Amino acid sequence: MFRKQKSVVGLDMGSSVVKAVEITLEGPEPVVTGFAHVEIPPGGSLSDAVAQAFKTGKFKSKRVVTAVSGQSVVVRYVPMMKMSDNDLKQAIRFETDKYLPFDLDEVQLDCQQLKRSPLGQGDGDKKGGKDAEQMTVLLAACKTKAIEERVQILQNQGLSPIAIDIDLFALANAWELCGLPAEEVEAGKETALALVDIGAARTSINVLCGGETCFSREINIGGADMTQAVARRLSLETIEAEAIKRSSETHELEVNTAIGPVLEDLVSELSLSLDYVEHHEGVQVTEILLSGGGVLAPGATQYIEQGTGRRARTWNPLEGLRVDVNRVDVEELEAWAPTLVVAVGLASRVRAA
Numbered sequence: 518m519f520r521k522q523k524s525v526v527g528l529d530m531g532s533s534v535v536k537a538v539e540i541t542l543e544g545p546e547p548v549v550t551g552f553a554h555v556e557i558p559p560g561g562s563l564s565d566a567v568a569q570a571f572k573t574g575k576f577k578s579k580r581v582v583t584a585v586s587g588q589s590v591v592v593r594y595v596p597m598m599k600m601s602d603n604d605l606k607q608a609i610r611f612e613t614d615k616y617l618p619f620d621l622d623e624v625q626l627d628c629q630q631l632k633r634s635p636l637g638q639g640d641g642d643k644k645g646g647k648d649a650e651q652m653t654v655l656l657a658a659c660k661t662k663a664i665e666e667r668v669q670i671l672q673n674q675g676l677s678p679i680a681i682d683i684d685l686f687a688l689a690n691a692w693e694l695c696g697l698p699a700e701e702v703e704a705g706k707e708t709a710l711a712l713v714d715i716g717a718a719r720t721s722i723n724v725l726c727g728g729e730t731c732f733s734r735e736i737n738i739g740g741a742d743m744t745q746a747v748a749r750r751l752s753l754e755t756i757e758a759e760a761i762k763r764s765s766e767t768h769e770l771e772v773n774t775a776i777g778p779v780l781e782d783l784v785s786e787l788s789l790s791l792d793y794v795e796h797h798e799g800v801q802v803t804e805i806l807l808s809g810g811g812v813l814a815p816g817a818t819q820y821i822e823q824g825t826g827r828r829a830r831t832w833n834p835l836e837g838l839r840v841d842v843n844r845v846d847v848e849e850l851e852a853w854a855p856t857l858v859v860a861v862g863l864a865s866r867v868r869a870a
């Protein structure tokens with residue numbers, strides 16, 4: 518009766534839509550106990566959208582995990598000699614010059630040793646020699662100013678930020694929370710899975726090898742480029758073009774023709790990234806799990822599947838999670854599910870909170 522409950526709201530401050538998902542731990546079980554999504558109108562303020570999300574979401578908690586993305590964030594995979602985590606925290610500061618386009622005093626750094634060996638052949642120790650002494654370190658840096666801006670927005674609303682994550686990693690955390698089966702070996706090669714979130718301003722890619730991030734990248738192509746292409750083709754204002762893009766029946770041919778080149782550019786960048794991972798890690802990326810509002814564009818999934826030559830499907834980060842039906846409109850939640858991957862990944866931190 519008095520089972521301890523912990524709740525965290527994962528707040529995805531997207532460039533076009535604010536999404537918030539609350540997860541409550543009931544005993545060990547994560548349960549979805551709140552949800553909100555608020556579009557930021559052209560010229561509208563992020564802060565107002567966050568306030569609106571907390572008004573409509575009826576969340577139990579004021580504890581929030583949010584994220585940063587885009588140009589204020591840099592993620593690198595750095596080969597280093599093996600050492601303890603404590604030594605790494607010191608040593609990494611001497612590596613940053615080589616890897617980061619920022620001054621050390623304007624960023625917050627974090628780093629983590631990856632399990633995979635630098636050459637990606639699985640067990641580095643077996644190879645002996647130099648490889649056995651090397652490790653790959655995931656180095657993440659974010660401009661302090663960008664973090665402070667996020668924290669300020671939250672504090673102004675009376676919310677408590679408990680962590681600031683990175684969109685790219687929230688994708689992987691959502692996947693882990695879902696407990697989807699890990700990749701297997703196909704035709705003698707280790708397989709890898711690509712999580713690809715097509716947002717409005719950008720597309721985030723996180724490739725998982727053996728369940729662990731081995732590559733991540735942001736591409737500056739997204740739904741907003743598709744809207745602009747429709748606006749140009751039909752000589753419309755952005756707001757009208759956005760509505761026409763989303764209503765698949767009207768102007769179907771015109772919309773498809775306009776967004777085709779955008780999808781083509783996206784697929785070509787995505788293919789380059791996936792080919793790079795395969796070559797660099799010695800794995801085969803067999804599946805692409807798509808999310809973000811951009812996947813709702815007509816034909817996006819098929820385009821990506823054909824263009825990259827890999828299986829692609831939209832995924833639901835809430836699959837397998839219990840939803841508190843007394844607090845959440847399940848139908849609405851399901852309809853928005855593909856756009857909630859980052860918010861769910863952020864809220865999954867409730868397990869460590």
Ligand SMILES: Nc1ncnc2c1ncn2[C@@H]1O[C@H](COP(=O)(O)OP(=O)(O)OP(=O)(O)O)[C@@H](O)[C@H]1O
Pocket residue numbers: 530531532533534535715716717718719720739740741744759762763764808809810811812813814815856
């Ligand atoms: N039915 C639809 N058809 C086509 N595109 C859609 C549809 N619904 C939403 N979108 C597009 O999805 C995008 C919003 O998706 P999402 O909420 O994932 O982006 P975001 O998180 O705000 O952006 P970013 O991650 O780049 O900051 C917009 O560009 C919007 O036009």
Ligand SMILES: [Mg+2]
Pocket residue numbers: 529531532716717809859
């Ligand atoms: Mg987004």
